[in-house]
Every structure is written in structure tokens, then in C-alpha cells.
Amino acid sequence: MLRRVLTVWRRSLQARVVVSTMLLSALAVSAVGWLLLQQVRDGLLEHRADAVLAETATEVSDARDRLSAASAVDVDASGQQRDLVEPIIQRGATRGFGVVMAGPIDRSAHDPGGRIADGGAEFSPGLDTTSVPVKLEDHFAGHSGTAWTYTTVRTTSGDVTTRVPGIVVGSEVELPADGLTYVLYFLYPLDEEQETLGLVTRALLVAGALLLVLVAGVSWLVARQVVAPIRLARQVAERLAAGQLQERLRVHGEDDLARLAVSFNQMASNLQRQIRQLEELSRVQRRFTADVSHELRTPLTTVRMAGDVLYDARNEFDPGTARAAELLQTELDRFERLLVDLLEISRFDAGAAVLETDDVDLVDVAHRVVEAAQPVARKRGVEVVVRAPDRPCLAEADVRRVERILRNLVSNAIDHAGPAAASGAPGVVVSVEADDQAAAVAVRDYGVGLAPGESAMVFNRFWRADPARDRSSGGTGLGLAIAVEDTHLHGGWLQAWGRPGGGAQFRLTLPRRVGAPLHHSPLPLVPQDAGERAS
CATH class of the missing domain: 3.30.565.10 (Histidine kinase-like ATPase, C-terminal domain)
Incomplete structure (x- = not known):
């Protein structure tokens, strides 16, 4: 199977064009799709972060208003903390966000505290407090104000733990009961944005696949328009090489391929004319060689007879004449062998040798x-x-x-x-x-x-x-x-x-x-x- 695929790849220009076009198109579509996904993701997160910060600011402002309206004689810090966070937790349950209240924080001490892991934190039911990143807690240990970051929101329902990406926003409030600073963490899951991004991803994948199929079809059609005349030219060239010198290409239109076909036909006509001239010349040469060889046999036989007579009588001649008779006999032998070789060569040239x-x-x-x-x-x-x-x-x-x-x-x-x-x-x-x-x-x-x-x-x-x-x-x-x-x-x-x-x-x-x-x-x-x- 692999050998057959490699053979098709080596021999088919159309297959190489289609596959190369699809690979390059796949790279281009992947790059564009990745950029689009990045833009969509960044846009969704930016929009969600703005909405989260606005909602958090509203909740913190409302919490501070309620704390400022609390009785100054109320010294129950734990009760005041519960009264503050429970309404927020209830609203979070309906609006889809979680709440963690940690503290207090004492920045004047060597260890300001306020860690969720130290205990005493109030949080939404089912929420895993480890969803608040430690680096955000470290931020409030040395700084005040509002800060946010991305996190993974973990919730537990029975034995099932759910993890979704989210945004956590932290903001400080001061309880009048003890005059200490506490931190409210608001955790907003990004499950809707995740679903939206997944939907966009699937849409891009489907669109990319359809686009690749369309590009493959277009490239196949375009390559076929170019390769089909080339294949015809190859077939005609093979038939010309096999001796079918009358074969010609059909000419359609006036484009580059049509002009190529005209030039190919002119070349084939010139080759046919030259080959026929060479064949005729070769035939004439072979016939000439054979005729001359045959025609020379009769006078050679006569000269051979005379030479044999002179060679046999050489002892009766003077030394010069005797040597001439010997040379004549030697050259006649060589001439006779040459005629035999010429006849043999002519048989090879005529294809008559068996x-x-x-x-x-x-x-x-x-x-x-x-x-x-x-x-x-x-x-x-x-x-x-x-x-x-x-x-x-x-x-x-x-x-x-x-x-x-x-x-x-x-x-x-x-x-x-x-x-x-x-x-x-x-x-x-x-x-x-x-x-x-x-x-x-x-x-x-x-x-x-x-x-x-x-x-x-x-x-x-x-x-x-x-x-x-x-x-x-x-x-x-x-x-x-x-x-x-x-x-x-x-x-x-x-x-x-x-x-x-x-x-x-x-x-x-x-x-x-x-x-x-x-x-x-x-x-x-x-x-x-x-x-x-x-x-």
C-alpha cells in the first residue's frame, strides 16, 4: 500500500499539486483560525472581566454601606461578619458566583495573617476555598485596594468535584466591631465563556474542513486543466518513440498550452521528415553496400584466378616479379575477407541476420x-x-x-x-x-x-x-x-x-x-x- 502511494506521488503531478495545495491551505487556515480564536478568547475574557469588576464594585460598595449603617456599639465581630457575608452569598447563589470572606489582616504585625487556610473564613456552600490563589492572598498581605486574577473554580456536590476556569476578585472591607480589615473574594466561573469559545472552535473547525475540501476540489480542477494536456502530450510522445510517427496533438484554443501543442506538432513533423530521410539514406547505403559487394565478386573471381596462376608460377619469375605476385595474393585474400565482412555488415544493417x-x-x-x-x-x-x-x-x-x-x-x-x-x-x-x-x-x-x-x-x-x-x-x-x-x-x-x-x-x-x-x-x-x- 505504501509503495503504491509513493508510486502515485512520484508519477502524478496532479496528486502532488492537490496535496501540496491542501497542506499549505491547512497551514494557512490553522494560523488564521488560531488568531481568530485568540481574538475571540481575549475579547470574551476582557468583556467578562469588566462585568465582574463592575459587579464586584457594586457588591463591595453595598457591603460598606451596610457596615457604615451598623450600630457603633455592636462589638460582636463574628456576628457582624456573618451578617455581612450571608446576603452576598445568597445573591451569589442566584447570580452564579461564589464568595469567600477571610481575615482579619494586621499589616502592622510581622505576620499579617488573614489566610484562608488559618480557618475562620466564611464562604459559599460547596465552594473549595483553595480556588483562591495563594498569590492573591499574598497580595493583600502587603497591599490594599482591589485586585483580580484568573483561577480554577472548584465546587463539590456530593462526591463530584467540578473544575471550571474562572476569575477571582478580592476587595477589602473594615468591620466596625473590631476595626480590623477583612478581604472579600468573589469567584466568577467562566463556564459560559468556555461554552461560547468551544462553539466558536467547532464552527471554525467545520468551516476550515469545508474550506479545505473546497480548496482541494478547486486545485484538482485547476491541475486537471493543466495536467490533462501534458498527459496527452506524454502519450503522443510515447507513441512517437514507439515508431508511430503520424501521431499528433489536438489543438484547442489559443492559450499557452495550445501554442505548446502547435510547437510539439511542428517538432514531430520535422522529426518524422528527418527520420524518413535518414531511413531512406540508410536503406540506400545498405543497398549500395550489398550491390557493390555482390558486383565486385565477379571481377574479384577473375582477378583471383589470374592471381592464383601468377602465384603458382612465381618461382619462374625474377625476384621482383615473384614478390609482386606474393603481394598480389595477400591483398586479394584481404580484399576477399573485406567483401565477406561488408556483406555480413549489410545483413546486420538490414535486420536479416538470424x-x-x-x-x-x-x-x-x-x-x-x-x-x-x-x-x-x-x-x-x-x-x-x-x-x-x-x-x-x-x-x-x-x-x-x-x-x-x-x-x-x-x-x-x-x-x-x-x-x-x-x-x-x-x-x-x-x-x-x-x-x-x-x-x-x-x-x-x-x-x-x-x-x-x-x-x-x-x-x-x-x-x-x-x-x-x-x-x-x-x-x-x-x-x-x-x-x-x-x-x-x-x-x-x-x-x-x-x-x-x-x-x-x-x-x-x-x-x-x-x-x-x-x-x-x-x-x-x-x-x-x-x-x-x-x-
């Missing part, structure tokens, strides 16, 4: 090729050895083409292995190996090697690393090009490695079964002795 497969033992093929190359190798003073396992290395292949590949590789290695022969080491080493999936043959020489970049160019037609170098095997310059075409026909690899002064190695890798995919080779491309030889 495989005649059978189970081939690469060890036997390697020994046959090396044995056939021994005369040339001895003439060059190069030793050619085969390193192969005792078991067969089988592969489903065309034995004629495989022998041709190895013959080209071994001949090239002999041509370039001259400097290594004097060291007493083998000039050319042919290694064979196979496993369950592939079989490989590597041809290693210890000659001049290849410069950086030449390992890819070496398979080009008529390419030579050193045009001035003599070819003892009479190569035509097409051997490696034909070899790589034969390898591709098998579905295999033909790779080259080389280092200046460290020799070169060519590796042929074939699948055990034709058409099977290749993932590795049983032999390394870089030989194990590369470092020792280079040093």
Missing part, C-alpha cells in the same frame, strides 16, 4: 580458435594459452558466430601482444568460465593497452588505435564491429578494458539460454593481474 542455435561448449570453441591462430602467433613470437575448467562451459548459441567473435578477439590480441612476448610470459591468455546463468570468454593481452575512452570506440567500424601499426593477421577493420553485432544477436555482452602499457582484455558474456536476461558475468572485466602488470 541465429542457428545449439548447445555450444565454449571450452572446445576456445581451443579450436587458439589452435587455428597458432601459426600466426608463432610467426609473431607470441604464446597463446587457454585457461579453462575441466568441465564443459555450455551456452545456447550459434557456434559459427561465436567462433568468429573469438577469432577476431584472439587475432587482435596477437597483433597487440608483441612487446610482452620478450618477457617470457604468455602473450595472450584466453580464459573460459560459466555458472548457472551465463558463460564467458575473456581474451587478455599484455601489449600497449587502450587509452582512456578507447574501450568504447574500439567496436566502431574501421576504427584503429594506431593507424600506422601493422596488422599481421590482415584485418579489415570490421572484425570487432561484426563481433559486437553477433554478440547483441545472442543477447550478450562484448566489453573491453585496457590501460596504457598494461595491456587489454576483451570479455564475451553469453546467457546460458538465448533470450534470458544477463545480470552478471562469470569472469571479471578488469583482470586480477592488472595492478601487477601496470606497476
